[in-house]
Amino acid sequence: MIAPCFVEDALACLDRRGIDREPLLRHAGMPAIVVEPVSAEQYGALWLAVALAVDDEFFGEAARPMPRGSFTLLCHAILSAKSLEQALRRALRFLRVVLEDPYGELCVSDGLAEIVLKDKAGPRSAFAYRTYWIMVHGLSCWLIGRRIPLRRVDFRGPPPPHEAEYRLFFGAPVRFDQPESRLVFDADFLKLAPIRDERALREFLRQAPANILVRYRHDAGQAARLRERLRAMPPSAWPGFEELAAQMRLPASTLRRKLRLEGQTYNDIKDELRMAVATQELLHGHSKVGELAADLGFSEPSAFHRAFRRWTGKSPGEFRREARKPEPRSAGETGSAPKKTL
Incomplete structure (x- = not known):
């Protein structure tokens, strides 16, 4: 919904x-x-x-309108790509030509893929960025036939009045008032080959854009039910896969197959939930890193450090320090008393 x-x-x-x-x-x-x-x-x-x-498929939120039919042309432009990375780079170039501003760049580093949005005219509405992410992320998921779990979503502008809905929609840590808008996911997905053809595209376009809003949502399907079950217990108490399948009254092979059809694994889902808890605690909580590691079910802090660096490209300590770094104040806000004049 x-x-x-x-x-x-x-x-x-x-x-x-x-x-x-x-x-x-x-x-x-x-x-x-x-x-x-x-x-x-x-x-x-x-x-x-x-x-x-x-006559604008981007709701008038860009420097130039996105004329009707542009999304269809975008789909055709990426259909022959040999990998998701090639498809994404084509898609971002296409959208830059059409929209002009904002425009996206794909950056790959430390095992993470980041689509960074640039704005020549200053921060846009959160809705504008959300619309861009829906198109790019939804189309990417469709192209490879599986959901791409998000690691983080940053927004350059201030939080909207309904910021909680953005967090629910993306199912990943969402931050506002960031230097740049970016969508972050595991770089391994970039290597995957597209599985769609012209026939699949015709069917996809008949249902677009509703299908990209729901088909690969994080809160739909068997994976969503599994997430809901895990959220109801502390990570340190999460069961093994066989035990979990028994609790859900499913053969383990059936549950594994259903998750695979949704582009998920049990380890992916556990990582996703642990990362969400970890980032929120590091952003807003006061737990020590060792305590947080134990709360998340890691046998030792070093295992948590390795996992967190894999998720974000930073250590927990670096992430906390950077997130809590105070914004630089302007010369008029330095706190020093103004000079008196005669």
């Missing part, structure tokens, strides 16, 4: 142009005032209706 705040953000594109929103809401099967979450299909229908009304 899609939160009402995201519907309102999409409708703002119409308001800026003086276009009546009610006919488009009716077309999407929504009430005149949306106060309850809507389905991905309804939101997808609204996205298409807005794009038709303003």
Whole structure:
């Protein structure tokens, strides 16, 4: 389900142009005032209706409009790529030509892939970045046929009033007021070969964009039920895979197969949940690193250090220091008393 705040953000594109929103809401099967979450299909229908009304598939959030049909051309541009990395680099070049600003760059370092968004005109709305991430991440997941778990999502601008919905939507640590907007995931995914062909693309486009909103969401399917079960207990008490399958009344082979079809493994999910807890505690909590390692079920702090560096490219201590580093103050905010004048 899609939160009402995201519907309102999409409708703002119409308001800026003086276009009546009610006919488009009716077309999407929504009430005149949306106060309850809507389905991905309804939101997808609204996205298409807005794009038709303003001839912009990016809701007017970029320097230039993204004319209708651009997303289809983007899909065709990446279909022949030999790897996800090649597909992503093509997609980012395509979007830079179309949107001009913002534009994305793929950076690979220390086992992590980062799509960094650049803004010539200063920070944009969180909704603009979210729309960009939906297209790029959703299309990437479809191309390789599996969900790409996110390690972190950074937003350059300030948090919106409904910032909690962003954290729920991405299912990964989300930070606002960052120097750059970026989407971070494991670089190993870049090596995977696309599995789609022209026939699959035609079917995909018939269901877009609703399918990229729901098909590879972190909160759908068997993996979501497994996450919910693990969240209900401390990480130090998480069972082994065989025991977990028995608790879920499934043969271990069946559970493993279902997770594989969703592009997940038990270890992936445990890592994802541990990373989310760890980053939040390092950002906002007061636990010592050794205590946090034990709380997360690691046998020794060094194992946690290795895992955290694999997740983020930094040690826990480095991550905490950088996250809590005070912003530099301007000359007028140095705290020194002003000089008196006669």
